[in-house]
Amino acid sequence: MNPTLTQGARAPSSRLAQYVALTKPRVIQLIVFCAVIGMLMAEPGWPDLAVVIAAAAGIWLVASAAAAFNCLVEQHIDRRMARTAWRPTARGELGRGPALVFSLLLCAAGGVLLFVWVNPLTLWLTLATFIGYAVIYTVVLKPRTPQNIVIGGLSGAMPPVLGWASMRGEVGPEALLMCLIIFLWTPPHFWALALYRVEDYRRSGLPMLPVTHGLAFTRLNVFLYTCVLFAATLLPYVIGMSGWPYLLCAIGLGGWFIALAFRLWRDYSDALARRTFRYSIVYLALLFAALLLDHYLMPWIS
Numbered sequence: 001m002n003p004t005l006t007q008g009a010r011a012p013s014s015r016l017a018q019y020v021a022l023t024k025p026r027v028i029q030l031i032v033f034c035a036v037i038g039m040l041m042a043e044p045g046w047p048d049l050a051v052v053i054a055a056a057a058g059i060w061l062v063a064s065a066a067a068a069f070n071c072l073v074e075q076h077i078d079r080r081m082a083r084t085a086w087r088p089t090a091r092g093e094l095g096r097g098p099a100l101v102f103s104l105l106l107c108a109a110g111g112v113l114l115f116v117w118v119n120p121l122t123l124w125l126t127l128a129t130f131i132g133y134a135v136i137y138t139v140v141l142k143p144r145t146p147q148n149i150v151i152g153g154l155s156g157a158m159p160p161v162l163g164w165a166s167m168r169g170e171v172g173p174e175a176l177l178m179c180l181i182i183f184l185w186t187p188p189h190f191w192a193l194a195l196y197r198v199e200d201y202r203r204s205g206l207p208m209l210p211v212t213h214g215l216a217f218t219r220l221n222v223f224l225y226t227c228v229l230f231a232a233t234l235l236p237y238v239i240g241m242s243g244w245p246y247l248l249c250a251i252g253l254g255g256w257f258i259a260l261a262f263r264l265w266r267d268y269s270d271a272l273a274r275r276t277f278r279y280s281i282v283y284l285a286l287l288f289a290a291l292l293l294d295h296y297l298m299p300w301i302s
Contacts (some may be wrong), residue, residue, distance in 0.1 A: 002192055012263075018088035018093055019088075019102055020047075020103065020264055021088055022035075022064075022067065022068040022071045022072075022087070022089065022094070022103075023064035023067050023106070024064075024067040024070075024071075025212060027063075027067060028060055028063050028064055028067065030281070030285065031059070031060075031156075031159050032060050032063070032159070032282070033158035033285065033288070034160050034163070034178075034182065034284075035055070035056060035059045035160065035162050035163035035166075035290045036052065036056055036159060036163060037163065037178070037291065037292050038160030038161065038163025038164040038166075038175060038178060039051075039052050039056075039163035039164070039170070040052075040053060040157060040163075040292055040295065041160070041163075041164065041174065041175075041178070041292065041295055042163065042164045042166075042167035042168050042172070042174075043110075043167055046165075047167050050117070051118060051166060051167065051168075052167075054113055054114075054117035054118050055114065055117075055162075055163065055166035057102075057113055058111070058113035058114035058117075058118060058122070058123075058126065058164075059110070059114075059126055059162055059163075061106045061107070061109050061110030061113065061252075062106070062110035062111065062114075062126045062129075062130050063110075063130075064106050064110075064127075065103045065104070065105075065106035065271065066107075066133045066134045067108035068099060068102055068103040068106065068187060069099075069100075069103040069138070069293060070133070071087055071088075071090075071099065071192060072089055072096060072100055072103065073134075073138050074138065074142075075089040075096075075141060077205070077206065078090035078163060079091075079105050080200075080203045081197075081204050082205045082228055083197055083200055092193055101148065107127075107130060107251070110126070111123055111126075111127065113213075114166075118166045119165070119169050120167065121165050121169055121170070122162055122165045122166040123163055125165055125171075126163060129155050129158045129162065132154060132155030132158075133152065133155040133156065136152065136155070137152030143206060143207070144207065145207060145209045146208060146211075146212040146213060147209075148208075149186060149187055149190045149209075153182075153183050153187065153190075154183055156183075156186055157179045157180070157182035157183035157186065158179060159182070159293075160175055160178035160245065160288075161175045161178070161179050162249070163175075164178075173239075174236075174239075177183045177235055177236060177239070178230075178288075180232055180235075181229070181287070184225060184228055184229040185229055185280065185283075187222070187225045187286055188221075188222045188223075188225045188226045188229065188257075188261060188276075188280060189211055189277065189280040189281070189284075191210070191218050191221060191222050191225075192222055192264065192274075192276040192277040192280060193211065193273075194208045194210050194218065195210055195215060195218055195219065195222075195264075195268070195273040195279045196270040196273040196281070198210040198211060198215065206292045209221065215268065219264055220265055221286070222261050222265065222276070223258075223261040223262055223264065223291050226254075226257050226258050226261040227258060227261075229252075229254070229257070230255075230257070231240050231253040233250040233253075233254050233287060234250060234251075236250075236291060237250070242295070243301075245290070245293065245294045245298070245301075246290050246291050246293075246294035249286070249287065249290035249294075250287060251291065253283050253286055253287055254283075254287075256278075256279070257279065257283050260272070260276045260279055261276065264276050
């Protein structure tokens with residue numbers, strides 16, 4: 001559900017590959033990864049593997065449904081953007097009917113998995129996330145406000161909450177803190193992409209921040225959000241959720257992110273924006289991996 005990661009530009013050849021492309025597999029990988037981190041963080045020891053598999057599969061299916069619905073709704077926009085013109089819906093290779101049915105089937109299958117093998121809370125939270133991304137973000141916010149990625153980013157920040165709820169049957173403060181980190185990560189991640197794809201967004205007609213407020217203002221916001229994100233990533237240590245191994249990783253990873261964002265603000269180039277965008281993906285994955293490793297290491301070294 002997270003809307004900020006890009007796909008490769010090669011058009012899929014087979015019908016199966018076209019349907020798979022609608023699900024934005026690279027986006028879904030990071031979503032499921034963060035959800036599984038939430039699952040593992042929710043338990044002091046190793047969680048029930050059957051529930052982990054069922055929850056991960058259910059979240060994967062519903063997130064894929066949301067991605068397919070996004071492609072369906074935005075096919076006219078995707079046609080005007082070099083980054084997305086290859087998508088099967090944009091190219092007219094998959095019609096609106098088949099894409100809609102595919103999305104609904106994925107959502108229904110994921111919903112059944114979550115309701116039967118996980119718990120109702122995870123189902124309702126996951127469906128709410130689907131609505132947040134597929135409807136509130138895609139249909140309402142994205143074409144109307146340059147703050148679309150900030151407001152709509154909440155849906156993309158939900159995977160750790162879904163994972164936590166699947167294990168505990170409730171939403172704890174630790175889950176909300178992980179959600180906050182992804183929420184604050186989303187704007188600098190996405191705006192770094194929008195900076196070097198600004199002409200794409202200008203052609204699309206979407207009111208993205210670099211288009212409506214200019215490159216300089218967007219670069220400053222990337223830097224400021226990265227600083228706030230850095231502070232938020234220290235909170236797991238502050239509240240006792242993690243130990244010093246995570247803290248060291250958060251400082252190192254976040255310090256480099258801030259350095260890239262500062263350079264982007266003061267000495268912009270498309271190459272640096274592309275580098276910052278790519279690092280932001282690696283950054284989030286490594287940060288959450290560090291949180292998980294700390295979760296299992298601290299009982300042994302404390």
